Amino acid sequence: MKRFLILLFIFVILLSTTVRAHPWKPDHYVIIDTDCGFDDYRAINLMLSSSNIRVLAIITSNGVVNAQDGYLKVKSLLKQNYQEGILVGVNPNLTQIARNCDAALNFNWAETMQNEINQVDYMDVLNQVFDNCTEQVTFTNMGGLNTIHSYLENNPIQIEKIKEIVWTCNQENLKGSFNFQLDTLSFNNINNKKLKINYINGDSFGAYTSELIHKIGMDESQLAKNIHRSLSISTSPFTKLIYDESAFFYLVHKQIFSKRSLENDIEYSLLEEVKLTSVYIDRIERIIKIQNQVLSDFPMDTSDYISDIQIMMESTIKSYGKEEWAACVLTSELHRHLGVFSLIGAKMGVRAKEYFGAGNDELRIVSYAGLVPPFSCLNDGLQVSTGATIGHGLISVNENNRIPMADFYYMGRKITLSLKEEYRLQIAAEIKELSIICGLDSNIYWDLVRNLAIKYWANWDRHNIFEITEQ
Structure with a gap:
């Protein structure tokens, strides 16, 4: 019994050290x-x-x-x-x-x-x-x-x-x-x-x-x-x-x-x-190198990407940087399809970190995107880009709203980022047009949604598309 208690004590010490270290x-x-x-x-x-x-x-x-x-x-x-x-x-x-x-x-x-x-x-x-x-x-x-x-x-x-x-x-x-x-x-x-x-x-x-x-x-x-x-x-x-x-x-x-x-x-x-x-x-x-946990370096060769991504890769990285690129790539892999609001969430998270000069896992987030797609897809991008994941207990979702907006907390301060109305209206109009023409359950609809997402990814500058207010 004494041996067991000693081993348990050592395990608890090691676990607490692991939790603190990051x-x-x-x-x-x-x-x-x-x-x-x-x-x-x-x-x-x-x-x-x-x-x-x-x-x-x-x-x-x-x-x-x-x-x-x-x-x-x-x-x-x-x-x-x-x-x-x-x-x-x-x-x-x-x-x-x-x-x-x-x-x-x-x-x-x-x-x-x-x-x-x-x-x-x-x-x-x-x-x-x-x-x-x-x-x-x-x-x-x-x-x-x-x-x-x-x-x-x-x-x-x-x-x-x-x-x-x-x-x-x-x-x-x-x-x-x-x-x-x-x-x-x-x-x-x-x-x-x-x-x-x-x-x-x-x-x-x-x-x-x-x-x-x-x-x-x-x-x-x-x-x-x-x-x-x-x-x-x-x-x-x-x-x-x-x-x-x-x-x-x-x-x-x-x-x-x-x-x-x-x-x-x-x-x-x-x-x-x-x-x-x-x-x-x-x-x-x-x-200027990206910090990774598994990859020795983040893939930056166009041959590693699908052809429609290759076309916009070089100009997008040049415009918005490697950090945003990595966040959008990882978000899309996690999300299992290239979605509009998941990418906007990734851009939003990178922008919030940038604003404060903060690092990964240092922000606490309240999302107003709800838990129903497509707006809830924003939450995946927010988690990947900031490290404020559900597992880390750093993000919560307000279920009473369905809007692309989130609060970010850092060192006693709070900012709110929301997608500007003109961009929201553009997404709504273009998605509605696709759904009318193709129907929501057709493969071609999702192919065209992918095209829209790539267009927004390549053309929408995170420094222009969000309203930022600090309380």
Whole structure:
């Protein structure tokens, strides 16, 4: 009996560990504090694109650019990336001085710049994150330390929720470091609290070489295009320095750093033997790969697909990305036929994740599509694209409605996505016409429905077909 109880105890421990661990869970839940230099722009793009980093919020503070203009830059980038749901706050504290470098100030972070009047205070944003995030947070500072110092002064209890403080600053040449000079008082106060800081020595990275810039320019991903644009737009030598990008590499590839222990802190510097060009390009290529549980890589060869899918495959992936493609393919295989509303559900789920900058299994969903086809087919697409499956207990269905709409919950927030009326009416009209001509039970009817679904899949942009409201 004693042996049985011991084995049972071990089994329960292993089971609870298995339940807590999850293959989609990123290693880092990050708050970014930025002064919006060129290197910050590149570092933020890299972090936003990484599946192993979950960006919870971005705070702008004075430094290379003033906090208010920085706020507009960050909001513009997120809007362009369709990640507009990621929280952004502004820290206008004048203790940290704004240098307002002309080249950085004039550099637009997006094609269309936002001009928001009501900027959100960083204290409110950080409270939102710490009150709702159940994971330990990495506070990544790419400027001075005013934001984290001021917040912890007012909220000392939140120290327990901070996994680590990462600061791009050359500790060996501390007084000569730009990020230190921005606010020496906050540094001294943080130091007196004995809070451990992981210094990332950006100086050890040097500058972008012509070879690295060329290779980034050859990559067709949006991430590479953003980075390359920042390296091509200004003649200032400072724009090509690699500095705050070092924080990204520390988070995703710590093996390339040497480690120097200090009294209470640690400084990380790039190892001299590291071939940075290879590491950098490898990281960009890894970022755009789809995460799978069974497949070593997702099928991207046209020969793997049926002929009517082959025709639209290349242009559809180019327009909407590999993630949406994979979600629609898997949804169709699960659904066992290529259906209109199942594909719309897949597009809707990808859009909701994108909005929040969330990952798989991180959203909770209430669907209003009901349990009766064809609207209920939406539920299959929602589950596949988000991981919010019935098995995970993350989706429920309101049976009183039959409309292509769903609520998505994430970190104490809620958005509603619904298919716009013009698209609903188009589907209804075209399906009705097919049913009248062919009848619902004929094979030709389902063949023509497949054709409609392929047309919507290829032509309907998830960024245009949904109404999004946040409560």
